[in-house]
Amino acid sequence: MKRLWKTALAAVLALTAAGCTSIAGNSGAATDVLKMGTFQDVTSWDPANADIGFDGPYLSAVYDALVALDENSQPVPALATSWSFSPDSRTLTMQLRTGVTFADGQPFDAAAAVKNLEHLRAGARSGQAYLNVDSVTAVDPQTIALHLTRKDDTLLYFMGLGRSWMASPAAIDRGDLATDPVGSGPYEYRTAESTAGAQYVFAKKPQHWDAATYPFAGVQMFPITDQTASLNAMLSGQLNVAFANPAEIPQAQQNGWNVSSKVASWVGIQFVDRTGQRLAPLGDVRVRRAINHAFDGAAILKAVGQGGGTVSSQVFPVGDPAYDPALDDRYAHDIAEAKRLLAEAGHPRGFAVRMPMSPIFQAWQPAVQQTLGELGITVSWDEMSQADYQKNAATYPMFIAVIAMDSNPMASVAGRFTTEQWYNPEPSIEAFPEVAELVARTEAATGDEQIGLARELNGKLVDLAWQDVWYQANNTYFSVPGIKVTPITGMMFPTLRFIQRG
Amino acid sequence: MLKFTVRRLLSGLVLLVVVTCGSFFLAHLAVGDPTAGLLGNNATPAQQAALRQQLGLDRPLPVQFWDWASHAVRGDFGTSWRSFQPISEQIALRVPVTLSVVLAATFLAAALGLVIGLVAGQRPGGLLDRCLKLASVVLFALPGFWVSLVLVLWFAVQLRWFPAVGYVSPDESVLGWLRSITLPAVSLSLTAIVLVAEQLRNGLLEVGGQDFVRTLRARGLPERRVALHVLRNASPAALTVLALMFVGLLGGAVVVEVVFNLPGIGSLTQSASQIGDIPTLLGLTAVTVVFVVVVNFLLDLVLGWVNPKVREK
Numbered sequence: 001m002k003r004l005w006k007t008a009l010a011a012v013l014a015l016t017a018a019g020c021t022s023i024a025g026n027s028g029a030a031t032d033v034l035k036m037g038t039f040q041d042v043t044s045w046d047p048a049n050a051d052i053g054f055d056g057p058y059l060s061a062v063y064d065a066l067v068a069l070d071e072n073s074q075p076v077p078a079l080a081t082s083w084s085f086s087p088d089s090r091t092l093t094m095q096l097r098t099g100v101t102f103a104d105g106q107p108f109d110a111a112a113a114v115k116n117l118e119h120l121r122a123g124a125r126s127g128q129a130y131l132n133v134d135s136v137t138a139v140d141p142q143t144i145a146l147h148l149t150r151k152d153d154t155l156l157y158f159m160g161l162g163r164s165w166m167a168s169p170a171a172i173d174r175g176d177l178a179t180d181p182v183g184s185g186p187y188e189y190r191t192a193e194s195t196a197g198a199q200y201v202f203a204k205k206p207q208h209w210d211a212a213t214y215p216f217a218g219v220q221m222f223p224i225t226d227q228t229a230s231l232n233a234m235l236s237g238q239l240n241v242a243f244a245n246p247a248e249i250p251q252a253q254q255n256g257w258n259v260s261s262k263v264a265s266w267v268g269i270q271f272v273d274r275t276g277q278r279l280a281p282l283g284d285v286r287v288r289r290a291i292n293h294a295f296d297g298a299a300i301l302k303a304v305g306q307g308g309g310t311v312s313s314q315v316f317p318v319g320d321p322a323y324d325p326a327l328d329d330r331y332a333h334d335i336a337e338a339k340r341l342l343a344e345a346g347h348p349r350g351f352a353v354r355m356p357m358s359p360i361f362q363a364w365q366p367a368v369q370q371t372l373g374e375l376g377i378t379v380s381w382d383e384m385s386q387a388d389y390q391k392n393a394a395t396y397p398m399f400i401a402v403i404a405m406d407s408n409p410m411a412s413v414a415g416r417f418t419t420e421q422w423y424n425p426e427p428s429i430e431a432f433p434e435v436a437e438l439v440a441r442t443e444a445a446t447g448d449e450q451i452g453l454a455r456e457l458n459g460k461l462v463d464l465a466w467q468d469v470w471y472q473a474n475n476t477y478f479s480v481p482g483i484k485v486t487p488i489t490g491m492m493f494p495t496l497r498f499i500q501r502g
Numbered sequence: 503m504l505k506f507t508v509r510r511l512l513s514g515l516v517l518l519v520v521v522t523c524g525s526f527f528l529a530h531l532a533v534g535d536p537t538a539g540l541l542g543n544n545a546t547p548a549q550q551a552a553l554r555q556q557l558g559l560d561r562p563l564p565v566q567f568w569d570w571a572s573h574a575v576r577g578d579f580g581t582s583w584r585s586f587q588p589i590s591e592q593i594a595l596r597v598p599v600t601l602s603v604v605l606a607a608t609f610l611a612a613a614l615g616l617v618i619g620l621v622a623g624q625r626p627g628g629l630l631d632r633c634l635k636l637a638s639v640v641l642f643a644l645p646g647f648w649v650s651l652v653l654v655l656w657f658a659v660q661l662r663w664f665p666a667v668g669y670v671s672p673d674e675s676v677l678g679w680l681r682s683i684t685l686p687a688v689s690l691s692l693t694a695i696v697l698v699a700e701q702l703r704n705g706l707l708e709v710g711g712q713d714f715v716r717t718l719r720a721r722g723l724p725e726r727r728v729a730l731h732v733l734r735n736a737s738p739a740a741l742t743v744l745a746l747m748f749v750g751l752l753g754g755a756v757v758v759e760v761v762f763n764l765p766g767i768g769s770l771t772q773s774a775s776q777i778g779d780i781p782t783l784l785g786l787t788a789v790t791v792v793f794v795v796v797v798n799f800l801l802d803l804v805l806g807w808v809n810p811k812v813r814e815k
Contacts, residue, residue, distance in 0.1 A: 041773065043584070049541070124541035124549045178586045195595060196585060197773065198669070198765030222668070224763045225773075228651065229667050233763070235659040236666035387539045387778045 033218040034483070037230040037242035038493055041197050041223035045181035047116075047165035048123025053404065053492035056162050060495035061202045061219055062103075063165035063183035064210075066094065066113065067156055068497060071486050073407035075156040078210070079108060079166055079184075089151035096142045100209055102168035102184045110138035115169040117146070129158035131419070151443065153410035153450070161406075161490050186214040186496070197223065215501050231478075240480040243493060246308025252478045258502075262487035263310060263317045263405065264475035268295070269368070269468040270401035270423050272394050275431045279397035281351050288465030290341035292331035294371050297470035299333075304363045309473040314462050315405060315416045317489045318472055322409040322454035327462045335374055342375055350376020354396060357381040358389035361400045368400060394425045402473065407489035409454040413442060417461065435460060510802045514795035518788075522574070525787045526567050529780045535559070536778050540583055557583065570784065579785030584777055589785040593767065597789065599669050600766035602679070603758065604751045606687035607694065612744055614691075615698025619740065620733075622699060623706030634703065638696045650689040650761040657685060667763035686762045690754055694747040702740040709735045738805055745801035749794050 040054035050059055068078040080094040100108040117136040120126040132152040137145050146155070168182035181189060187202035194200045202219040204211070224230040227245040234242050235255070244252065244259075252259050269291065276283020297311045313331050316323040342348065353372075357365060365381070372379055384392060393399040403423055406412045418427055418439055429436050438460055442453040475492060477485040484502030488494050537550040537559075545553075554560045558569065573580065579589035622631040641649070658666035664685045670678035709715065709732050718728050756768035763769070767786055774782040 044586075124545035124553075195765050196587060196592065197770065198763075222763065224667060226760050226763065229761055229763045232651075232654050232659055232666035233668075236662060238666055238668060385778070386776060387536075391538050 031240055031480075031482070032216060033220060034216040034241060034496075034499060035220045035239045036222065036499075037224040037233055037239045038221045039223065039225060039227075039230070039243035040493075042200070044178045046123075046177035047163075047167060048119050048126045049178060050162070050165075051125060052162040052490070056491045056495040057221055057493050057499075058200065059162065059165050059181075060185065060497065061187040061200075061221075062181045062185040062189050063167060064100070064108075064185050065160065065162075066096075066164035066166060067159040068495075069157070069160035069488065071488075071498070073157065073160075073488060073490065075160045078164075079113070080164075083156070090148045092146040092148065092155065093139065094144050094146070096144065097209065098142060100184050102171075103182050103188070104168050104170060106168045106170055108166060108184055109141050110144050111141075112169045113144050113166065114138050115172060116166045117144070117164075119167075119172050120163060126163050129155065129161075129163035153443070153446075154408060154414050157406070157408040157411050157490075161488075162495070184208075186210060187219055213497050216499075219496065234478055234480075240483055241485060241499060242478050244476045244478045245306065246474060246476045247306040248478075249308075249476065256481055258479045258481065258484055259476065260479070260485040260487050261308065261474040261476045262489055263319075263472040264487070264489055264492060265402050265404050265473045266312070266315045266467070266469050266471075267300075267305065267309070267364075267402050267473050268297075268400075268470040269398050270393075270403065271398050271465070271467060272424070272426060273397040274428050274464075274466065275426075279351075279353060281345065281347050282397055284345045285464055286341045286345040287347065288468070289331070290338040290345070290375060291372070291377075292465050292468045293334045293338040293341065294375055295367070295468060295470055296333040296371075300364065300367050301471040301473075304367070305471060305473055308476055309471045311470070312472045313469050314458055315403075315467060315469060316409065316412050316454075316458050317405045317407060320407060320409060320412070320489075321451045322412065322458050324455055324458060327459060330462050331465075331468075338375055347376075350378065352378045352380065353398065354380045354382060356389055356393045356396050356399050357383050358386045360386055361389070361402075364400050390422060394423055401467075404492065405472065405489055409451060410443075411490070413439065413454055413457065417457075417466070432464065435464070506806055507803065510799050514799050518791050518795055521791045522571075522784070522788050523567070525784055526570060527563065529783060530563055530566070536583060536780065539778055570781075574785075574788060579788065580781045582774075582782045583779045584774070584782070589782050592770065592782070593785055593789055596765055596767045596770050598671070599764050600752070600755050600759070600768060602669075602672075602683045603686045603690060603764065603766065604748065604755055606683050607691035607751050608744065608748050610687060610691040611694035611698050611747055614695045615702060615740065615744070618695065618699035619702025619706070623703040626703075626707055631703065634696065634699055638700055641693045641696055647757050647761055649692060650686075650758060653685050653689050654761070669764045669766075682764075686758045686764060689761075690751055690758050694744075694751065697743050697747065698740050701743045702737070705735075705737065705739050706732060741801065741804060745797055748797050752790060752793060 036057060038054060038057055042058040043049065043051045043055050045058070045062070047059060047063060065078045066080040067075050070076045079097050079100060081097050083092060083094040085092055094113075096110060096113055097108070102108060106112065114136050117130070117133075121130040121133055121136070132148050132150050132155070133146050134149045135147045137147070139145050148155070166184065167177055171177050171180065171182035186208045187204055190201040190203055200221040204214060204217050208214070222233070222239065224233065224242070227243070227248075230239065230242045231244065231248050231251070233239040234257070246261070249259050271282055271288055273279055273282045274288070281287045292313065301307060301309050301311055310318045312318065312328050314323065314327050342350065355368070369379055393401075401423055403416075406415055415421065416424070418429055420427060429439055435457070438453065438457045442450060442457050445453050475487055477487060479485050479499075482501060484500050486494060486498040486500070488498060535550070535554070537553045538545060541549055541553060558566060570580065577590055579593070581587060582589055582592065585592070618630060618634060622628070622634050625631060654666050657663050664681050668682060670682040672679040715728060715732055718731060755766060756772055758764070759766045759768035760772060767789065770782065771786050774786065
């Protein structure tokens with residue numbers, strides 16, 4: 001028995017002695033290797049099937065984009081060195097960078113860019129960015145032209161956001177990009193050292209044309225969905241950048257970490273049926289306003305959102321040119337006013353509504369049940385899986401929503417209001433002539449005039465209670481001293497160019 | 503013994519077939535058309551139809567089942583709907599991770615459960631026996647992930663003895679592998695240790711008071727020989743608990759793998775179920791059922807060897 005205990009003790013001491021020497025301490029000093037907790041695994045290495053959301057870091061390691069974004073979400077050159085629109089805004093001509101080759105030795109030129117853009121146009125996910133692109137042609141070996149069906153003020157933004165990654169034409173032809181990425185990006189993907197779903201290892205290409213933008217000699221990405229695990233990995237020194245829970249900001253500050261936060265999604269109730277086709281009361285603006293007045297966004301942000309965000313009534317992100325701070329006071333929490341509006345609309349005792357529910361929305365369920373209950377609106381919940389929620393939520397007249405925002409006013413107009421999306425299958429703009437007219441003027445305008453009109457449209461849609469926004473939720477990132485993350489609204493996790501020393 | 507072995511083997515095969523068939527049809531009927539989820543909700547009907555054809559979902563369900571089953575028996579579970587990588591390869595990469603943790607936890611449960619059970623059984627009411635009772639109450643009252651988190655915060659974050667997350671392959675570093683599985687295995691095994699120890703302790707007390715033990719002592723047999731007889735008669739319950747624990751630990755591995763971010767079959771099951779990756783889930787189900795069947799089969803053999811009465815049942 002004594003021998004057994006001694007053996008066990010010796011084993012523990014050997015293990016712990018090794019542990020004391022081999023775990024990298026979180027000394028706070030900047031490191032040459034970026035070790036990121038990325039929250040989500042890569043959806044696909046194929047840029048046509050990838051999500052902009054959390055795939056950005058992965059794809060930005062192995063691919064170059066035609067267009068990138070700067071810190072203010074303005075398009076900046078990447079593989080396209082310059083571009084210009086024709087006077088009628090129907091042709092976008094791009095000059096391409098020379099001397100760039102893909103990892104398999106294929107050259108990047110106009111033919112490769114055309115091949116990629118056709119691939120992206122056909123992609124189920126990426127195709128959304130190219131809805132107004134009719135065709136792409138090579139003008140000469142270093143110039144391409146995108147021919148549009150109509151003026152499109154969102155194209156360059158979406159290309160920069162993550163819809164213009166360029167892959168080897170040979171790899172596109174082989175059809176195996178989903179598992180075997182071949183790009184010209186700043187890092188080499190070390191498959192032998194990587195384990196899909198657990199760890200992705202990249203090594204810097206010293207000769208990359210934009211090497212200065214990527215200061216880290218190596219990058220390791222760990223998809224860690226559990227934010228407590230992510231925090232523990234930061235605390236133990238295994239990560240130096242992590243997607244974080246806002247509730248842990250005080251602990252991060254105690255540790256001397258850098259904390260970066262920026263609004264990423266709006267949280268509230270999405271009205272699918274604004275014309276009352278499926279649920280008559282929702283066709284009355286007074287009912288939608290009543291629901292807006294009923295919810296206490298500040299309380300929900302504090303209780304459920306852990307304070308990580310900004311109370312708001314609008315879907316243009318805080319700080320956006322079309323964002324209007326005055327609109328956030330439009331629907332102050334006022335149950336009496338909500339009841340008055342509901343009675344005025346002919347529903348003094350409320351009405352009944354069915355809403356979908358899935359596990360990740362359960363945090364908001366009691367607030368919705370109680371608040372709508374105060375107005376006499378009785379909710380019947382249909383429980384479903386998360387995958388089914390995204391598939392079926394928009395078949396209900398209204399549902400609890402957490403919807404990503406864009407840091408480009410016209411992308412917000414298109415994405416949130418005018419185009420069909422999974423959360424907005426019936427944009428219903430035509431049913432509101434004054435909205436349709438304002439949308440048309442906004443889309444036709446340019447420059448500051450367009451921004452002004454987008455702001456006006458924002459005000460109009462808030463007034464019409466297009467949605468019931470409770471707050472805009474932050475995405476938060478922790479990084480050790482010496483590493484700075486610059487969040488970009490529209491990217492759930494910023495691409496590598498936004499993770500710098502600092 | 504041969505008849506007994508064949509019977510157990512056949513019942514295990516029947517279980518494997520029933521569970522995998524049931525899983526296949528239930529999963530396909532429950533999930534329905536996965537193409538919208540896989541392509542994003544903005545995919546056109548033509549794109550969805552093309553993917554349905556690519557995945558073979560446009561065929562009748564019995565045809566799909568035959569195709570899946572005929573490949574599965576050869577260890578080919580098809581390709582993942584998410585990553586488009588061969589599922590067998592993914593599972594092969596992840597099984598060692600889960601098995602490392604679960605086998606280490608089982609070993610800890612067996613070794614420590616045996617030692618603690620023996621001591622507590624020999625000195626009922628003693629300090630260790632009382633500690634065992636207290637531990638059983640406390641551990642069953644605490645959620646598993648809480649214990650894991652406490653271990654991480656203390657041994658990984660505060661003391662830095664072990665990594666907080668991640669897995670190191672033994673090919674890379676044996677010491678690194680041991681360190682990466684220690685905390686997950688310990689957190690997974692704590693309840694099992696107490697259960698095994700309690701079963702053994704109770705078994706020892708029950709058997710120790712029987713007539714044949716008194717007879718053995720009266721015949722002047724050395725105490726060590728007597729203890730061996732007692733242990734052999736008291737062990738079936740503890741062995742059964744240990745085998746059931748192994749099966750339970752496979753399930754418990756899901757929580758542990760999430761907390762420690764281990765790339766095992768538990769975390770793969772979780773991510774596959776979130777996105778409705780049916781082929782991956784079916785592959786994982788088949789592999790898990792094989793584990794369960796094999797463990798139960800081995801348990802039956804051991805119990806049959808230890809206690810001939812079992813073979814006659």
